[in-house]
Amino acid sequence: MIDLAGKTAVVFGLANKRSIAWGIAQKLHAAGASLAICYQNERMKAEAEDLINDLPGASGFQCDVSSDQEIETLFGQLKEKYAKIDILVHAVAYAPAEDLKGAFINTSREGFKIAHDVSVYSLIAVSRAAAPLMTDGGSIMTLSYFAAEKVVPNYNVMAMAKASLECCVRYLANDLGPKNIRVNAISAGPIKTLAARGIGALGDMLKAAADRAPLKRNVDQLEVGGAALFLASDLASAVTGETLYVDCGYNVMGF
Known part of the structure; x- marks a missing residue:
């Protein structure tokens, strides 16, 4: 059994009980980690706080990762409360809904900028802020998707962002490796999250994944x-710069 007692984990991206961030938070909490769980804004606070209250000892913090000022304020609060952190989970992605439907060629310039700023640059920004607090080394992880490699209709500009995100993981792994900070991505299969509902034909994606994956089903948040949890633990002490597929094997199939 993995024991994270004495470790502090910061989890970004909690929106509701369907969030992948929520599945990750539950697993880290069960392993004994102290949790700082971050939600985006005041509108999401009530639902997020209800979930956080289900994890005894966890604390909630508000932070919009598109704001450098809010990131700076948050990490000041984290330093004061925890002194150091060990684990950072970046479960954040966003693109305008109109850029997640129809033909990719119609991607707007503004939509492209927003998708990359919120979904990719934010990983750089929070990693930069977290690194000085990871005084005993640490594990940073983000969430990707198979569309970073292969065409998934309607995923559109978010696929560009995920490809950039995976590249970002490799560069951050190189920069932070000398500090014994590992950086990895988890490429999860499609899950019906709040963010995913903005993608056109999500139902078709879920059905195709379940039909074609070797395990003949979709993945869930707890998986x-x-x-x-593995990447956060010492079992993954030599794993960095990687993309770990958690998609019931879908990515290995040719057709």
């Missing part, structure tokens, strides 16, 4: 949480 992604299990992979995150």
Whole structure:
């Protein structure tokens, strides 16, 4: 059994009980980690706080990762409360809904900028802020998707962002490796999260994944949480710069 007692984990991206961030938070909490769980804004606070209250000892923090000022404020609060952190989970992605439907060629310039700022640059920004607090080394992880490699209709500009995100993971792994900070991505299969509902034909994606994956089903949040728990632990002490697929094997299939 993995024991994270004495470790502090910061989890970004909690929206509701369907969030992958929530599945990860539950697994880290069950392993004994102290949790700082971050939600985006005041509108999401009530639902997020209800979930956080189900994890005794966890604390909630508000932070919009598209704001450098809010990131700076958050990590000041984290330093004051925890002194150091060991694990950071970046479960954040966003693109305008109109850029997640129809033909990719119609992607707007603004939609492209927003998708990359919120979904990719934010990983750089929070990693930069977290690194000085990871005084005993640490594990940073983010969430990707198979569309970073292969065409998934309607995923559109978010696929560009996920490809950039995976590249970002490798560069951050190189930068932070000398500090014994590992950086990895989890490429989860499609899950019906709040963010995913904005993608056109999500139902078709879920059906195709379940039909074609070797395990003949879709993945759930807690299974992604299990992979995150592994990456957070010493069992993954030599794993960095990688993309770990948690998709019931879908990515290995040709057709």
